[in-house]
Amino acid sequence: MLEAVVNRMLQAIITFIGVILLVFFLIRVLPGDPARLIAGFEARPEDVQNLRHLLGLDKPLPLQFVDYMLSLLKLNLGISYKTGGPVLNEILARLPYTAELAVVAEAIAVFAGVSLGIIAGLKPRSFAGYLVSIFGIIGSSFPSFLIALLLIWVFAVQLHVLPAFGAGSIQQLILPAITLALLLTGNIARLVKSSVIESLSTNHVTTAMAKGLSDEKIIFRHILRPALSPVITIIGIQFGSLMGGAVITETIFGWPGIGRLMVDSIFSRDFMLLQGIIVVFAVIFLVVMISVEILQTIIDPRYKEVYKMK
Numbered sequence: 495m496l497e498a499v500v501n502r503m504l505q506a507i508i509t510f511i512g513v514i515l516l517v518f519f520l521i522r523v524l525p526g527d528p529a530r531l532i533a534g535f536e537a538r539p540e541d542v543q544n545l546r547h548l549l550g551l552d553k554p555l556p557l558q559f560v561d562y563m564l565s566l567l568k569l570n571l572g573i574s575y576k577t578g579g580p581v582l583n584e585i586l587a588r589l590p591y592t593a594e595l596a597v598v599a600e601a602i603a604v605f606a607g608v609s610l611g612i613i614a615g616l617k618p619r620s621f622a623g624y625l626v627s628i629f630g631i632i633g634s635s636f637p638s639f640l641i642a643l644l645l646i647w648v649f650a651v652q653l654h655v656l657p658a659f660g661a662g663s664i665q666q667l668i669l670p671a672i673t674l675a676l677l678l679t680g681n682i683a684r685l686v687k688s689s690v691i692e693s694l695s696t697n698h699v700t701t702a703m704a705k706g707l708s709d710e711k712i713i714f715r716h717i718l719r720p721a722l723s724p725v726i727t728i729i730g731i732q733f734g735s736l737m738g739g740a741v742i743t744e745t746i747f748g749w750p751g752i753g754r755l756m757v758d759s760i761f762s763r764d765f766m767l768l769q770g771i772i773v774v775f776a777v778i779f780l781v782v783m784i785s786v787e788i789l790q791t792i793i794d795p796r797y798k799e800v801y802k803m804k
Contacts, residue, residue, distance in 0.1 A: 502787060506780040513776045514566070514769075518559050521765055528575050528763045549575065562769070571770035576762045581770035585752055589774070591661060592740055592751030598667060599674035599736065604725060607679045611686025612713065618691055626687055630680035642673045642746045659748035670747040674740060678732055685724040693717045730786030733779055 529546040546552045565572060571581035614626035650658035660666045741753035752771055759767040
């Protein structure tokens with residue numbers, strides 16, 4: 495298992511370098527001159543050129559990339575073109591808001607998805623079973639911005655029970671968290687439902703029933719534990735979608751996270767800040783994927799056999 499984890503980390507490092515390389519060059523082919531935007535359209539050409547030299551934008555792209563990689567080794571993400579402050583400080587100031595939103599959304603999705611999945615799995619042909627299937631299709635098909643607008647219209651405009659914008663209170667957290675949670679809940683419920691149905695037909699569950707164990711013990715000991723494995727997998731796989739959805743959701747709800755900061759950096763042509771945000775996203779995603787594999791081996795013993803075979 496240790497060897498497999500080391501191999502995954504090496505793959506993650508290679509992937510990380512590839513992401514940085516791709517993002518670095520793609521951002522610089524976008525139209526617009528950051529130096530001109532910072533100096534203002536009324537600035538003299540020589541002032542703009544001096545600013546480009548100060549920012550290092552007059553160097554060839556390969557040299558700019560080497561300088562950026564050397565800065566990353568020092569945990570230096572650069573200086574924001576817009577504010578003049580360190581990019582890392584800008585991101586760290588917004589990261590707690592996005593982390594809070596993501597954790598609450600994940601908690602809602604896991605609780606609701608696992609609960610619905612177990613109920614539907616134990617009675618797959620009941621109304622609850624069909625409802626979970628329909629809910630899973632709707633939840634995974636609707637775009638996050640449409641869900642956000644519907645929630646705002648119902649709870650903020652019509653009922654006036656929850657605020658539509660801002661941050662700092664539990665009430666302001668509810669709508670954006672539910673918006674992101676709906677992206678995960680349906681798929682989690684469907685996976686748990688399928689896992690529960692599969693577990694009910696296994697020999698150890700049949701033996702537990704024959705021994706006369708209570709339904710609670712059978713569910714929690716022999717059914718729920720294997721059902722958690724696909725939940726962890728889908729959380730890791732869809733984490734990128736969750737962070738991408740956070741960009742749209744934070745913008746709609748005025749949530750001051752790094753998703754909204756990314757949108758602001760695009761409009762202001764702040765290359766350094768945009769690069770830093772994507773680098774942070776990539777690091778978080780890769781760490782989550784490695785953690786998912788480790789947790790799977792702890793929760794589901796079948797993955798240990800897979801690692802032994804590798």
